[in-house]
Amino acid sequence: MNVDRSAAAFERAKTVTPGGVNSPVRAFLAVGGTPRFIKSARGAYLTDLDGNEYVDLVCSWGPMLLGHAHPEVLAAVAEAAQHGTSFGAPTQAEVDLAAAIIDRTPIDQVRLVNSGTEATLSAIRLARGFTGRDKIIKFAGCYHGHVDSLLASAGSGVATLGIPGTPGVTAGTTADTIVVAYNDRAAVRQAFATYGDQIACLITEGAPGNMGVIEPGAEDGIGFNRFLSDLCHEHGALFISDEVMTGFRVSKSGQYGLDGVGGDLMTFGKVMGGGFPAAAFGGRADIMAHLAPVGSVYQAGTLSGNPVATAAGLATLRLATADVYETVDKTSEQLRAEVHAALEQAGVPHVISHSGNLFSVFFVAPGVTAVPDYTAAQAQQAQAYTAFFHSMLEDGVYLPPSAFEGWFLSAAHDSTALDRIVAALPRAAQAAARA
Ligand code: PMP
Numbered sequence: 001m002n003v004d005r006s007a008a009a010f011e012r013a014k015t016v017t018p019g020g021v022n023s024p025v026r027a028f029l030a031v032g033g034t035p036r037f038i039k040s041a042r043g044a045y046l047t048d049l050d051g052n053e054y055v056d057l058v059c060s061w062g063p064m065l066l067g068h069a070h071p072e073v074l075a076a077v078a079e080a081a082q083h084g085t086s087f088g089a090p091t092q093a094e095v096d097l098a099a100a101i102i103d104r105t106p107i108d109q110v111r112l113v114n115s116g117t118e119a120t121l122s123a124i125r126l127a128r129g130f131t132g133r134d135k136i137i138k139f140a141g142c143y144h145g146h147v148d149s150l151l152a153s154a155g156s157g158v159a160t161l162g163i164p165g166t167p168g169v170t171a172g173t174t175a176d177t178i179v180v181a182y183n184d185r186a187a188v189r190q191a192f193a194t195y196g197d198q199i200a201c202l203i204t205e206g207a208p209g210n211m212g213v214i215e216p217g218a219e220d221g222i223g224f225n226r227f228l229s230d231l232c233h234e235h236g237a238l239f240i241s242d243e244v245m246t247g248f249r250v251s252k253s254g255q256y257g258l259d260g261v262g263g264d265l266m267t268f269g270k271v272m273g274g275g276f277p278a279a280a281f282g283g284r285a286d287i288m289a290h291l292a293p294v295g296s297v298y299q300a301g302t303l304s305g306n307p308v309a310t311a312a313g314l315a316t317l318r319l320a321t322a323d324v325y326e327t328v329d330k331t332s333e334q335l336r337a338e339v340h341a342a343l344e345q346a347g348v349p350h351v352i353s354h355s356g357n358l359f360s361v362f363f364v365a366p367g368v369t370a371v372p373d374y375t376a377a378q379a380q381q382a383q384a385y386t387a388f389f390h391s392m393l394e395d396g397v398y399l400p401p402s403a404f405e406g407w408f409l410s411a412a413h414d415s416t417a418l419d420r421i422v423a424a425l426p427r428a429a430q431a432a433a434r435a
Helices: 004-016 072-081 094-105 116-131 185-198 224-234 255-259 309-321 322-346 374-378 381-396 417-435
Strands: 038-042 047-048 053-056 108-112 135-139 177-180 200-206 238-242 265-268 279-283 350-355 360-362
Touching: 053 417, 072 309, 094 108, 094 279, 108 116, 108 255, 116 200, 116 238, 116 265, 116 279, 135 185, 177 238, 185 200, 185 224, 185 322, 200 224, 200 265, 224 238, 224 255, 322 350, 322 360, 322 417, 381 417
Parallel strands: 135 177, 135 200, 200 238, 238 265
Antiparallel strands: 038 047, 047 053, 108 279, 265 279, 350 360
16 A cells, blocks of 8 residues: 555654644554545545545544535535634524534533533533532543543543653642542442542543443443432532533434433534534533623633534534434444454454444453453553554554544445445454464
8 A cells, every 4th residue: 555645744744743643643653654644535435645545434533423525514514604704703503503402412501612622621610610619520541632630541642642641731730630440330439428528520421432432331220320420419519421422423412312311511522513623511501500601600712603613513413313323323233243253253352342333342351351441441452453453454444543442433334335344354353363
Protein backbone atom coordinates (compact mmCIF):
# COMPACT_ATOMS: atom_id res chain seq x y z
CA MET A 1 0.00 0.00 0.00
CA ASN A 2 1.48 3.31 -1.07
CA VAL A 3 1.20 5.98 1.63
CA ASP A 4 3.83 8.42 0.36
CA ARG A 5 1.50 11.39 0.26
CA SER A 6 0.19 10.76 3.77
CA ALA A 7 3.79 10.38 4.97
CA ALA A 8 4.80 13.68 3.34
CA ALA A 9 1.71 15.43 4.73
CA PHE A 10 2.52 14.06 8.20
CA GLU A 11 6.11 15.38 8.03
CA ARG A 12 4.83 18.81 7.07
CA ALA A 13 2.11 18.68 9.72
CA LYS A 14 4.69 17.98 12.41
CA THR A 15 6.47 21.24 11.59
CA VAL A 16 3.35 23.31 12.21
CA THR A 17 1.48 21.47 14.97
CA PRO A 18 2.68 19.27 17.85
CA GLY A 19 2.84 15.65 16.71
CA GLY A 20 1.26 16.66 13.40
CA VAL A 21 -2.30 16.24 14.65
CA ASN A 22 -5.08 18.24 16.26
CA SER A 23 -6.16 15.42 18.56
CA PRO A 24 -3.61 12.96 19.98
CA VAL A 25 -5.05 9.55 19.04
CA ARG A 26 -4.95 10.50 15.34
CA ALA A 27 -1.15 10.33 15.42
CA PHE A 28 -1.02 6.47 15.41
CA LEU A 29 1.44 6.70 18.34
CA ALA A 30 0.18 3.54 20.00
CA VAL A 31 0.17 1.43 16.84
CA GLY A 32 3.01 3.07 14.92
CA GLY A 33 3.16 3.67 11.18
CA THR A 34 1.92 6.50 9.02
CA PRO A 35 -1.34 8.19 10.03
CA ARG A 36 -3.53 8.36 6.97
CA PHE A 37 -4.40 11.88 5.86
CA ILE A 38 -7.94 11.79 4.59
CA LYS A 39 -8.95 13.44 1.36
CA SER A 40 -12.61 12.49 1.27
CA ALA A 41 -15.24 10.23 2.76
CA ARG A 42 -18.55 8.89 1.53
CA GLY A 43 -20.91 6.40 3.09
CA ALA A 44 -18.87 3.72 4.87
CA TYR A 45 -15.59 4.62 3.17
CA LEU A 46 -12.60 6.89 3.69
CA THR A 47 -10.14 7.78 0.92
CA ASP A 48 -6.65 8.94 1.82
CA LEU A 49 -4.30 11.32 -0.02
CA ASP A 50 -2.72 8.40 -1.89
CA GLY A 51 -6.09 7.21 -3.15
CA ASN A 52 -6.33 4.18 -0.83
CA GLU A 53 -9.88 3.38 0.19
CA TYR A 54 -10.84 2.00 3.61
CA VAL A 55 -14.01 0.74 5.21
CA ASP A 56 -14.24 3.16 8.10
CA LEU A 57 -14.80 1.69 11.57
CA VAL A 58 -14.09 4.95 13.37
CA CYS A 59 -16.84 7.13 11.87
CA SER A 60 -15.14 10.26 13.19
CA TRP A 61 -15.17 8.63 16.65
CA GLY A 62 -18.93 8.36 16.64
CA PRO A 63 -20.73 11.21 14.91
CA MET A 64 -21.24 9.67 11.47
CA LEU A 65 -24.17 7.38 12.35
CA LEU A 66 -25.64 7.83 8.87
CA GLY A 67 -22.31 7.41 7.10
CA HIS A 68 -20.16 10.12 5.55
CA ALA A 69 -21.49 12.89 3.31
CA HIS A 70 -25.11 11.82 3.56
CA PRO A 71 -26.81 13.76 0.73
CA GLU A 72 -29.67 15.03 2.88
CA VAL A 73 -27.33 16.22 5.62
CA LEU A 74 -25.17 17.98 3.03
CA ALA A 75 -28.25 19.62 1.53
CA ALA A 76 -29.36 20.86 4.96
CA VAL A 77 -25.88 22.25 5.61
CA ALA A 78 -25.70 24.00 2.23
CA GLU A 79 -29.15 25.45 2.69
CA ALA A 80 -28.33 26.76 6.17
CA ALA A 81 -25.00 28.24 5.05
CA GLN A 82 -26.77 30.22 2.29
CA HIS A 83 -28.54 32.18 5.00
CA GLY A 84 -25.43 33.11 6.94
CA THR A 85 -23.08 31.07 9.09
CA SER A 86 -23.25 32.69 12.52
CA PHE A 87 -25.38 35.42 14.05
CA GLY A 88 -24.65 35.55 17.77
CA ALA A 89 -28.41 35.83 18.22
CA PRO A 90 -31.08 33.17 18.68
CA THR A 91 -32.59 31.17 15.80
CA GLN A 92 -35.62 28.92 15.37
CA ALA A 93 -33.42 26.01 14.35
CA GLU A 94 -31.58 25.85 17.69
CA VAL A 95 -34.91 25.64 19.45
CA ASP A 96 -35.86 22.80 17.08
CA LEU A 97 -32.61 20.97 17.84
CA ALA A 98 -33.12 21.41 21.59
CA ALA A 99 -36.68 20.09 21.20
CA ALA A 100 -35.46 17.11 19.15
CA ILE A 101 -32.97 16.20 21.89
CA ILE A 102 -35.56 16.59 24.64
CA ASP A 103 -37.98 14.49 22.61
CA ARG A 104 -35.56 11.54 22.60
CA THR A 105 -34.32 11.77 26.18
CA PRO A 106 -35.69 12.19 29.72
CA ILE A 107 -34.37 15.74 30.14
CA ASP A 108 -36.56 18.85 30.47
CA GLN A 109 -34.22 21.50 29.11
CA VAL A 110 -31.03 21.68 27.14
CA ARG A 111 -28.23 24.16 26.41
CA LEU A 112 -26.24 23.84 23.19
CA VAL A 113 -22.45 24.08 23.22
CA ASN A 114 -19.65 23.30 20.75
CA SER A 115 -17.93 20.16 22.03
CA GLY A 116 -18.39 17.29 24.43
CA THR A 117 -15.68 18.82 26.59
CA GLU A 118 -17.69 22.00 27.01
CA ALA A 119 -20.80 19.99 27.75
CA THR A 120 -19.24 18.03 30.62
CA LEU A 121 -17.37 20.97 32.12
CA SER A 122 -20.57 23.01 32.08
CA ALA A 123 -22.57 20.15 33.61
CA ILE A 124 -20.01 19.76 36.41
CA ARG A 125 -20.04 23.50 37.11
CA LEU A 126 -23.83 23.50 37.19
CA ALA A 127 -23.92 20.47 39.51
CA ARG A 128 -21.56 22.26 41.88
CA GLY A 129 -23.50 25.49 41.65
CA PHE A 130 -26.80 23.72 42.23
CA THR A 131 -25.72 21.59 45.19
CA GLY A 132 -23.27 24.03 46.74
CA ARG A 133 -20.85 21.12 47.07
CA ASP A 134 -17.33 20.75 45.64
CA LYS A 135 -16.44 17.08 45.22
CA ILE A 136 -17.10 14.96 42.17
CA ILE A 137 -16.75 11.24 41.53
CA LYS A 138 -15.56 9.82 38.22
CA PHE A 139 -14.48 6.38 37.09
CA ALA A 140 -10.94 5.37 36.16
CA GLY A 141 -10.75 4.96 32.39
CA CYS A 142 -13.81 7.09 31.67
CA TYR A 143 -13.12 10.06 29.42
CA HIS A 144 -15.28 13.15 29.53
CA GLY A 145 -13.22 15.45 27.35
CA HIS A 146 -10.11 17.36 28.38
CA VAL A 147 -11.73 19.10 31.34
CA ASP A 148 -9.02 19.73 33.96
CA SER A 149 -10.89 18.18 36.88
CA LEU A 150 -11.89 15.15 34.78
CA LEU A 151 -8.45 14.26 33.42
CA ALA A 152 -7.64 12.20 36.50
CA SER A 153 -7.22 8.56 35.38
CA ALA A 154 -8.87 9.39 32.08
CA GLY A 155 -9.50 7.13 29.11
CA SER A 156 -9.21 7.79 25.36
CA GLY A 157 -5.88 9.38 24.32
CA VAL A 158 -4.77 9.66 27.95
CA ALA A 159 -5.10 5.87 28.21
CA THR A 160 -3.63 5.25 24.76
CA LEU A 161 -0.52 7.27 25.49
CA GLY A 162 -0.25 5.94 29.05
CA ILE A 163 -0.06 9.46 30.48
CA PRO A 164 -0.21 9.12 34.30
CA GLY A 165 -1.36 12.66 34.98
CA THR A 166 -1.37 15.75 32.82
CA PRO A 167 1.11 18.54 33.56
CA GLY A 168 -0.76 21.83 33.62
CA VAL A 169 -3.59 20.41 35.68
CA THR A 170 -2.92 21.62 39.20
CA ALA A 171 -3.20 19.38 42.23
CA GLY A 172 -5.81 21.84 43.51
CA THR A 173 -7.96 21.28 40.44
CA THR A 174 -8.12 17.54 40.88
CA ALA A 175 -8.18 17.60 44.70
CA ASP A 176 -11.98 17.46 44.59
CA THR A 177 -12.06 14.61 42.08
CA ILE A 178 -12.56 11.15 43.55
CA VAL A 179 -11.65 8.35 41.16
CA VAL A 180 -13.09 4.87 41.61
CA ALA A 181 -12.97 1.66 39.58
CA TYR A 182 -15.84 1.08 37.15
CA ASN A 183 -18.33 -1.61 38.12
CA ASP A 184 -16.93 -1.57 41.68
CA ARG A 185 -20.02 -0.98 43.80
CA ALA A 186 -18.18 -1.31 47.11
CA ALA A 187 -15.75 1.44 46.08
CA VAL A 188 -18.56 3.79 45.09
CA ARG A 189 -20.41 3.08 48.36
CA GLN A 190 -17.20 3.73 50.26
CA ALA A 191 -16.65 7.08 48.50
CA PHE A 192 -20.17 8.17 49.42
CA ALA A 193 -19.79 6.86 52.98
CA THR A 194 -16.64 8.96 53.42
CA TYR A 195 -17.57 12.15 51.56
CA GLY A 196 -21.35 11.88 51.05
CA ASP A 197 -22.41 15.39 52.06
CA GLN A 198 -19.56 16.98 50.06
CA ILE A 199 -20.27 15.24 46.77
CA ALA A 200 -21.89 17.44 44.14
CA CYS A 201 -22.17 14.76 41.50
CA LEU A 202 -21.02 11.50 40.08
CA ILE A 203 -20.27 11.52 36.36
CA THR A 204 -20.14 8.37 34.29
CA GLU A 205 -20.22 7.52 30.61
CA GLY A 206 -23.61 6.01 29.73
CA ALA A 207 -21.56 2.94 28.99
CA PRO A 208 -17.79 3.48 28.99
CA GLY A 209 -16.38 3.59 25.47
CA ASN A 210 -13.06 5.30 26.06
CA MET A 211 -11.12 2.43 27.67
CA GLY A 212 -12.54 0.14 25.05
CA VAL A 213 -16.21 -0.58 25.59
CA ILE A 214 -17.08 -1.78 29.09
CA GLU A 215 -20.49 -3.15 29.93
CA PRO A 216 -22.25 -1.70 32.98
CA GLY A 217 -22.70 -4.85 35.04
CA ALA A 218 -25.91 -6.00 36.70
CA GLU A 219 -26.00 -7.33 40.27
CA ASP A 220 -29.16 -8.87 41.72
CA GLY A 221 -31.01 -7.61 38.66
CA ILE A 222 -29.98 -4.01 39.29
CA GLY A 223 -27.93 -2.39 36.53
CA PHE A 224 -24.84 -0.36 37.40
CA ASN A 225 -26.32 2.94 36.23
CA ARG A 226 -29.47 2.38 38.31
CA PHE A 227 -27.29 1.60 41.33
CA LEU A 228 -25.28 4.79 40.79
CA SER A 229 -28.31 6.97 40.26
CA ASP A 230 -30.00 5.64 43.42
CA LEU A 231 -26.87 6.08 45.52
CA CYS A 232 -26.40 9.67 44.28
CA HIS A 233 -29.95 10.51 45.25
CA GLU A 234 -29.60 8.93 48.71
CA HIS A 235 -26.77 11.37 49.32
CA GLY A 236 -28.25 14.47 47.70
CA ALA A 237 -25.77 14.33 44.82
CA LEU A 238 -26.58 14.65 41.13
CA PHE A 239 -26.13 11.77 38.74
CA ILE A 240 -24.55 12.93 35.46
CA SER A 241 -24.83 10.55 32.56
CA ASP A 242 -22.32 11.51 29.88
CA GLU A 243 -23.88 10.29 26.66
CA VAL A 244 -21.57 12.21 24.33
CA MET A 245 -20.51 8.92 22.74
CA THR A 246 -23.54 6.71 23.36
CA GLY A 247 -26.26 9.34 22.88
CA PHE A 248 -28.38 8.85 19.72
CA ARG A 249 -25.99 6.07 18.70
CA VAL A 250 -26.58 2.95 20.79
CA SER A 251 -30.32 3.58 20.55
CA LYS A 252 -32.66 6.38 19.47
CA SER A 253 -31.83 8.13 22.73
CA GLY A 254 -28.63 6.41 23.77
CA GLN A 255 -27.75 4.28 26.77
CA TYR A 256 -30.96 5.62 28.34
CA GLY A 257 -32.83 3.72 25.65
CA LEU A 258 -31.10 0.51 26.72
CA ASP A 259 -31.31 0.63 30.51
CA GLY A 260 -33.87 3.38 31.14
CA VAL A 261 -31.58 5.28 33.53
CA GLY A 262 -31.37 8.97 32.76
CA GLY A 263 -29.16 11.51 34.49
CA ASP A 264 -30.26 14.49 36.54
CA LEU A 265 -27.93 16.10 34.05
CA MET A 266 -26.92 14.54 30.76
CA THR A 267 -24.34 15.45 28.15
CA PHE A 268 -24.51 14.85 24.42
CA GLY A 269 -22.32 15.45 21.38
CA LYS A 270 -21.07 13.54 18.35
CA VAL A 271 -24.22 12.21 16.55
CA MET A 272 -26.32 15.26 17.46
CA GLY A 273 -23.87 17.48 15.56
CA GLY A 274 -24.01 15.39 12.40
CA GLY A 275 -20.24 15.77 11.94
CA PHE A 276 -20.10 19.43 12.94
CA PRO A 277 -18.96 20.94 16.25
CA ALA A 278 -22.14 20.77 18.30
CA ALA A 279 -22.84 19.30 21.71
CA ALA A 280 -25.28 19.84 24.55
CA PHE A 281 -25.97 19.41 28.21
CA GLY A 282 -29.36 19.32 29.80
CA GLY A 283 -31.42 17.94 32.62
CA ARG A 284 -34.12 18.60 35.14
CA ALA A 285 -35.79 21.98 34.79
CA ASP A 286 -35.13 22.94 38.43
CA ILE A 287 -31.41 22.32 37.96
CA MET A 288 -31.19 24.01 34.57
CA ALA A 289 -32.92 27.05 36.10
CA HIS A 290 -29.65 27.76 37.92
CA LEU A 291 -27.95 28.49 34.61
CA ALA A 292 -27.39 32.06 33.35
CA PRO A 293 -29.26 34.14 32.31
CA VAL A 294 -32.05 32.74 34.53
CA GLY A 295 -29.74 31.66 37.33
CA SER A 296 -26.28 32.57 38.48
CA VAL A 297 -24.13 29.71 37.15
CA TYR A 298 -22.39 31.28 34.17
CA GLN A 299 -21.94 29.54 30.85
CA ALA A 300 -21.83 30.96 27.33
CA GLY A 301 -20.44 30.55 23.79
CA THR A 302 -19.94 32.75 20.70
CA LEU A 303 -20.69 29.87 18.32
CA SER A 304 -23.11 27.89 20.52
CA GLY A 305 -26.12 26.77 18.50
CA ASN A 306 -24.25 27.64 15.31
CA PRO A 307 -26.76 27.57 12.44
CA VAL A 308 -24.75 25.29 10.14
CA ALA A 309 -23.93 22.78 12.88
CA THR A 310 -27.51 22.93 14.07
CA ALA A 311 -28.78 22.17 10.56
CA ALA A 312 -26.46 19.15 10.32
CA GLY A 313 -27.58 17.91 13.73
CA LEU A 314 -31.27 18.40 13.01
CA ALA A 315 -31.02 16.61 9.66
CA THR A 316 -29.09 13.75 11.27
CA LEU A 317 -31.62 13.26 14.07
CA ARG A 318 -34.51 13.50 11.59
CA LEU A 319 -32.91 10.78 9.44
CA ALA A 320 -31.88 8.59 12.40
CA THR A 321 -35.12 6.62 12.43
CA ALA A 322 -35.85 3.25 13.99
CA ASP A 323 -34.67 1.58 10.74
CA VAL A 324 -31.24 3.15 11.11
CA TYR A 325 -30.79 1.74 14.61
CA GLU A 326 -32.09 -1.64 13.54
CA THR A 327 -29.60 -1.73 10.67
CA VAL A 328 -26.62 -0.61 12.73
CA ASP A 329 -27.51 -3.00 15.59
CA LYS A 330 -27.75 -5.90 13.16
CA THR A 331 -24.50 -5.06 11.38
CA SER A 332 -22.77 -4.76 14.74
CA GLU A 333 -24.06 -8.16 15.82
CA GLN A 334 -22.89 -9.77 12.58
CA LEU A 335 -19.49 -8.14 12.75
CA ARG A 336 -18.99 -9.13 16.38
CA ALA A 337 -19.79 -12.72 15.46
CA GLU A 338 -17.37 -12.64 12.52
CA VAL A 339 -14.55 -11.12 14.58
CA HIS A 340 -15.11 -13.70 17.30
CA ALA A 341 -15.07 -16.56 14.77
CA ALA A 342 -11.86 -15.35 13.12
CA LEU A 343 -10.03 -14.86 16.42
CA GLU A 344 -11.28 -18.19 17.74
CA GLN A 345 -10.10 -19.91 14.58
CA ALA A 346 -6.64 -18.38 14.96
CA GLY A 347 -6.53 -19.21 18.68
CA VAL A 348 -6.35 -15.59 19.84
CA PRO A 349 -7.71 -15.02 23.38
CA HIS A 350 -10.19 -12.16 23.26
CA VAL A 351 -13.19 -10.55 24.90
CA ILE A 352 -15.69 -8.67 22.78
CA SER A 353 -17.81 -6.33 24.84
CA HIS A 354 -20.59 -4.10 23.69
CA SER A 355 -23.23 -1.61 24.65
CA GLY A 356 -25.88 -1.85 21.97
CA ASN A 357 -24.13 -1.48 18.62
CA LEU A 358 -20.98 0.08 20.11
CA PHE A 359 -18.35 -2.56 20.77
CA SER A 360 -14.67 -3.22 21.14
CA VAL A 361 -12.36 -6.17 21.02
CA PHE A 362 -9.96 -6.75 23.88
CA PHE A 363 -6.95 -8.94 23.10
CA VAL A 364 -6.59 -10.46 26.54
CA ALA A 365 -4.19 -12.85 28.25
CA PRO A 366 -5.16 -16.53 27.99
CA GLY A 367 -7.93 -17.43 30.41
CA VAL A 368 -9.32 -13.90 30.81
CA THR A 369 -13.05 -13.91 30.11
CA ALA A 370 -14.23 -10.45 31.22
CA VAL A 371 -13.03 -6.87 31.11
CA PRO A 372 -15.06 -5.01 33.76
CA ASP A 373 -12.81 -2.02 34.42
CA TYR A 374 -9.77 0.05 33.51
CA THR A 375 -7.27 -2.23 35.25
CA ALA A 376 -8.51 -5.14 33.15
CA ALA A 377 -8.48 -2.97 30.01
CA GLN A 378 -4.89 -1.97 30.69
CA ALA A 379 -3.90 -5.65 30.86
CA GLN A 380 -4.65 -6.02 27.13
CA GLN A 381 -2.00 -7.57 24.90
CA ALA A 382 -1.24 -4.34 23.07
CA GLN A 383 1.08 -5.99 20.55
CA ALA A 384 -1.72 -8.30 19.39
CA TYR A 385 -4.01 -5.33 18.71
CA THR A 386 -1.21 -3.51 16.86
CA ALA A 387 -0.60 -6.50 14.57
CA PHE A 388 -4.33 -6.93 14.00
CA PHE A 389 -4.80 -3.21 13.30
CA HIS A 390 -2.02 -3.03 10.68
CA SER A 391 -3.15 -6.15 8.87
CA MET A 392 -6.70 -4.76 8.66
CA LEU A 393 -5.40 -1.37 7.51
CA GLU A 394 -3.31 -2.98 4.75
CA ASP A 395 -6.45 -4.81 3.65
CA GLY A 396 -8.48 -1.61 3.53
CA VAL A 397 -10.21 -1.50 6.92
CA TYR A 398 -9.67 1.54 9.13
CA LEU A 399 -9.93 0.54 12.79
CA PRO A 400 -9.37 2.87 15.74
CA PRO A 401 -5.59 3.33 16.04
CA SER A 402 -5.76 2.37 19.71
CA ALA A 403 -6.86 -0.65 21.70
CA PHE A 404 -8.64 1.69 24.13
CA GLU A 405 -11.40 2.74 21.77
CA GLY A 406 -14.71 1.42 20.51
CA TRP A 407 -15.47 0.38 16.93
CA PHE A 408 -18.11 2.53 15.27
CA LEU A 409 -20.49 1.50 12.53
CA SER A 410 -22.97 3.46 10.44
CA ALA A 411 -26.17 2.79 8.56
CA ALA A 412 -24.07 3.04 5.38
CA HIS A 413 -22.12 -0.10 6.32
CA ASP A 414 -23.97 -2.42 3.95
CA SER A 415 -23.25 -6.03 3.05
CA THR A 416 -20.49 -4.98 0.61
CA ALA A 417 -18.68 -3.07 3.35
CA LEU A 418 -19.23 -5.89 5.82
CA ASP A 419 -17.91 -8.45 3.32
CA ARG A 420 -14.74 -6.42 2.90
CA ILE A 421 -14.19 -6.36 6.64
CA VAL A 422 -14.92 -10.06 6.98
CA ALA A 423 -12.50 -10.89 4.14
CA ALA A 424 -9.71 -9.08 6.00
CA LEU A 425 -10.30 -10.81 9.34
CA PRO A 426 -8.51 -14.18 8.96
CA ARG A 427 -5.15 -12.65 8.00
CA ALA A 428 -5.44 -10.07 10.79
CA ALA A 429 -6.34 -12.76 13.32
CA GLN A 430 -3.29 -14.77 12.29
CA ALA A 431 -1.12 -11.66 12.62
CA ALA A 432 -2.51 -11.15 16.14
CA ALA A 433 -1.79 -14.82 16.96
CA ARG A 434 1.86 -14.41 15.93
CA ALA A 435 2.36 -11.10 17.79
N1 PMP B 1 -17.49 12.51 26.80
C1 PMP B 1 -17.36 11.34 26.16
C2 PMP B 1 -18.05 10.14 26.71
C3 PMP B 1 -16.59 11.24 25.01
O1 PMP B 1 -16.47 10.06 24.38
C4 PMP B 1 -15.94 12.40 24.52
C5 PMP B 1 -15.09 12.37 23.27
N2 PMP B 1 -14.65 11.17 22.83
C6 PMP B 1 -16.11 13.60 25.21
C7 PMP B 1 -16.90 13.63 26.34
C8 PMP B 1 -15.46 14.85 24.74
O2 PMP B 1 -16.04 15.31 23.57
P1 PMP B 1 -15.24 16.29 22.59
O3 PMP B 1 -14.11 15.50 22.02
O4 PMP B 1 -16.26 16.71 21.60
O5 PMP B 1 -14.76 17.44 23.43
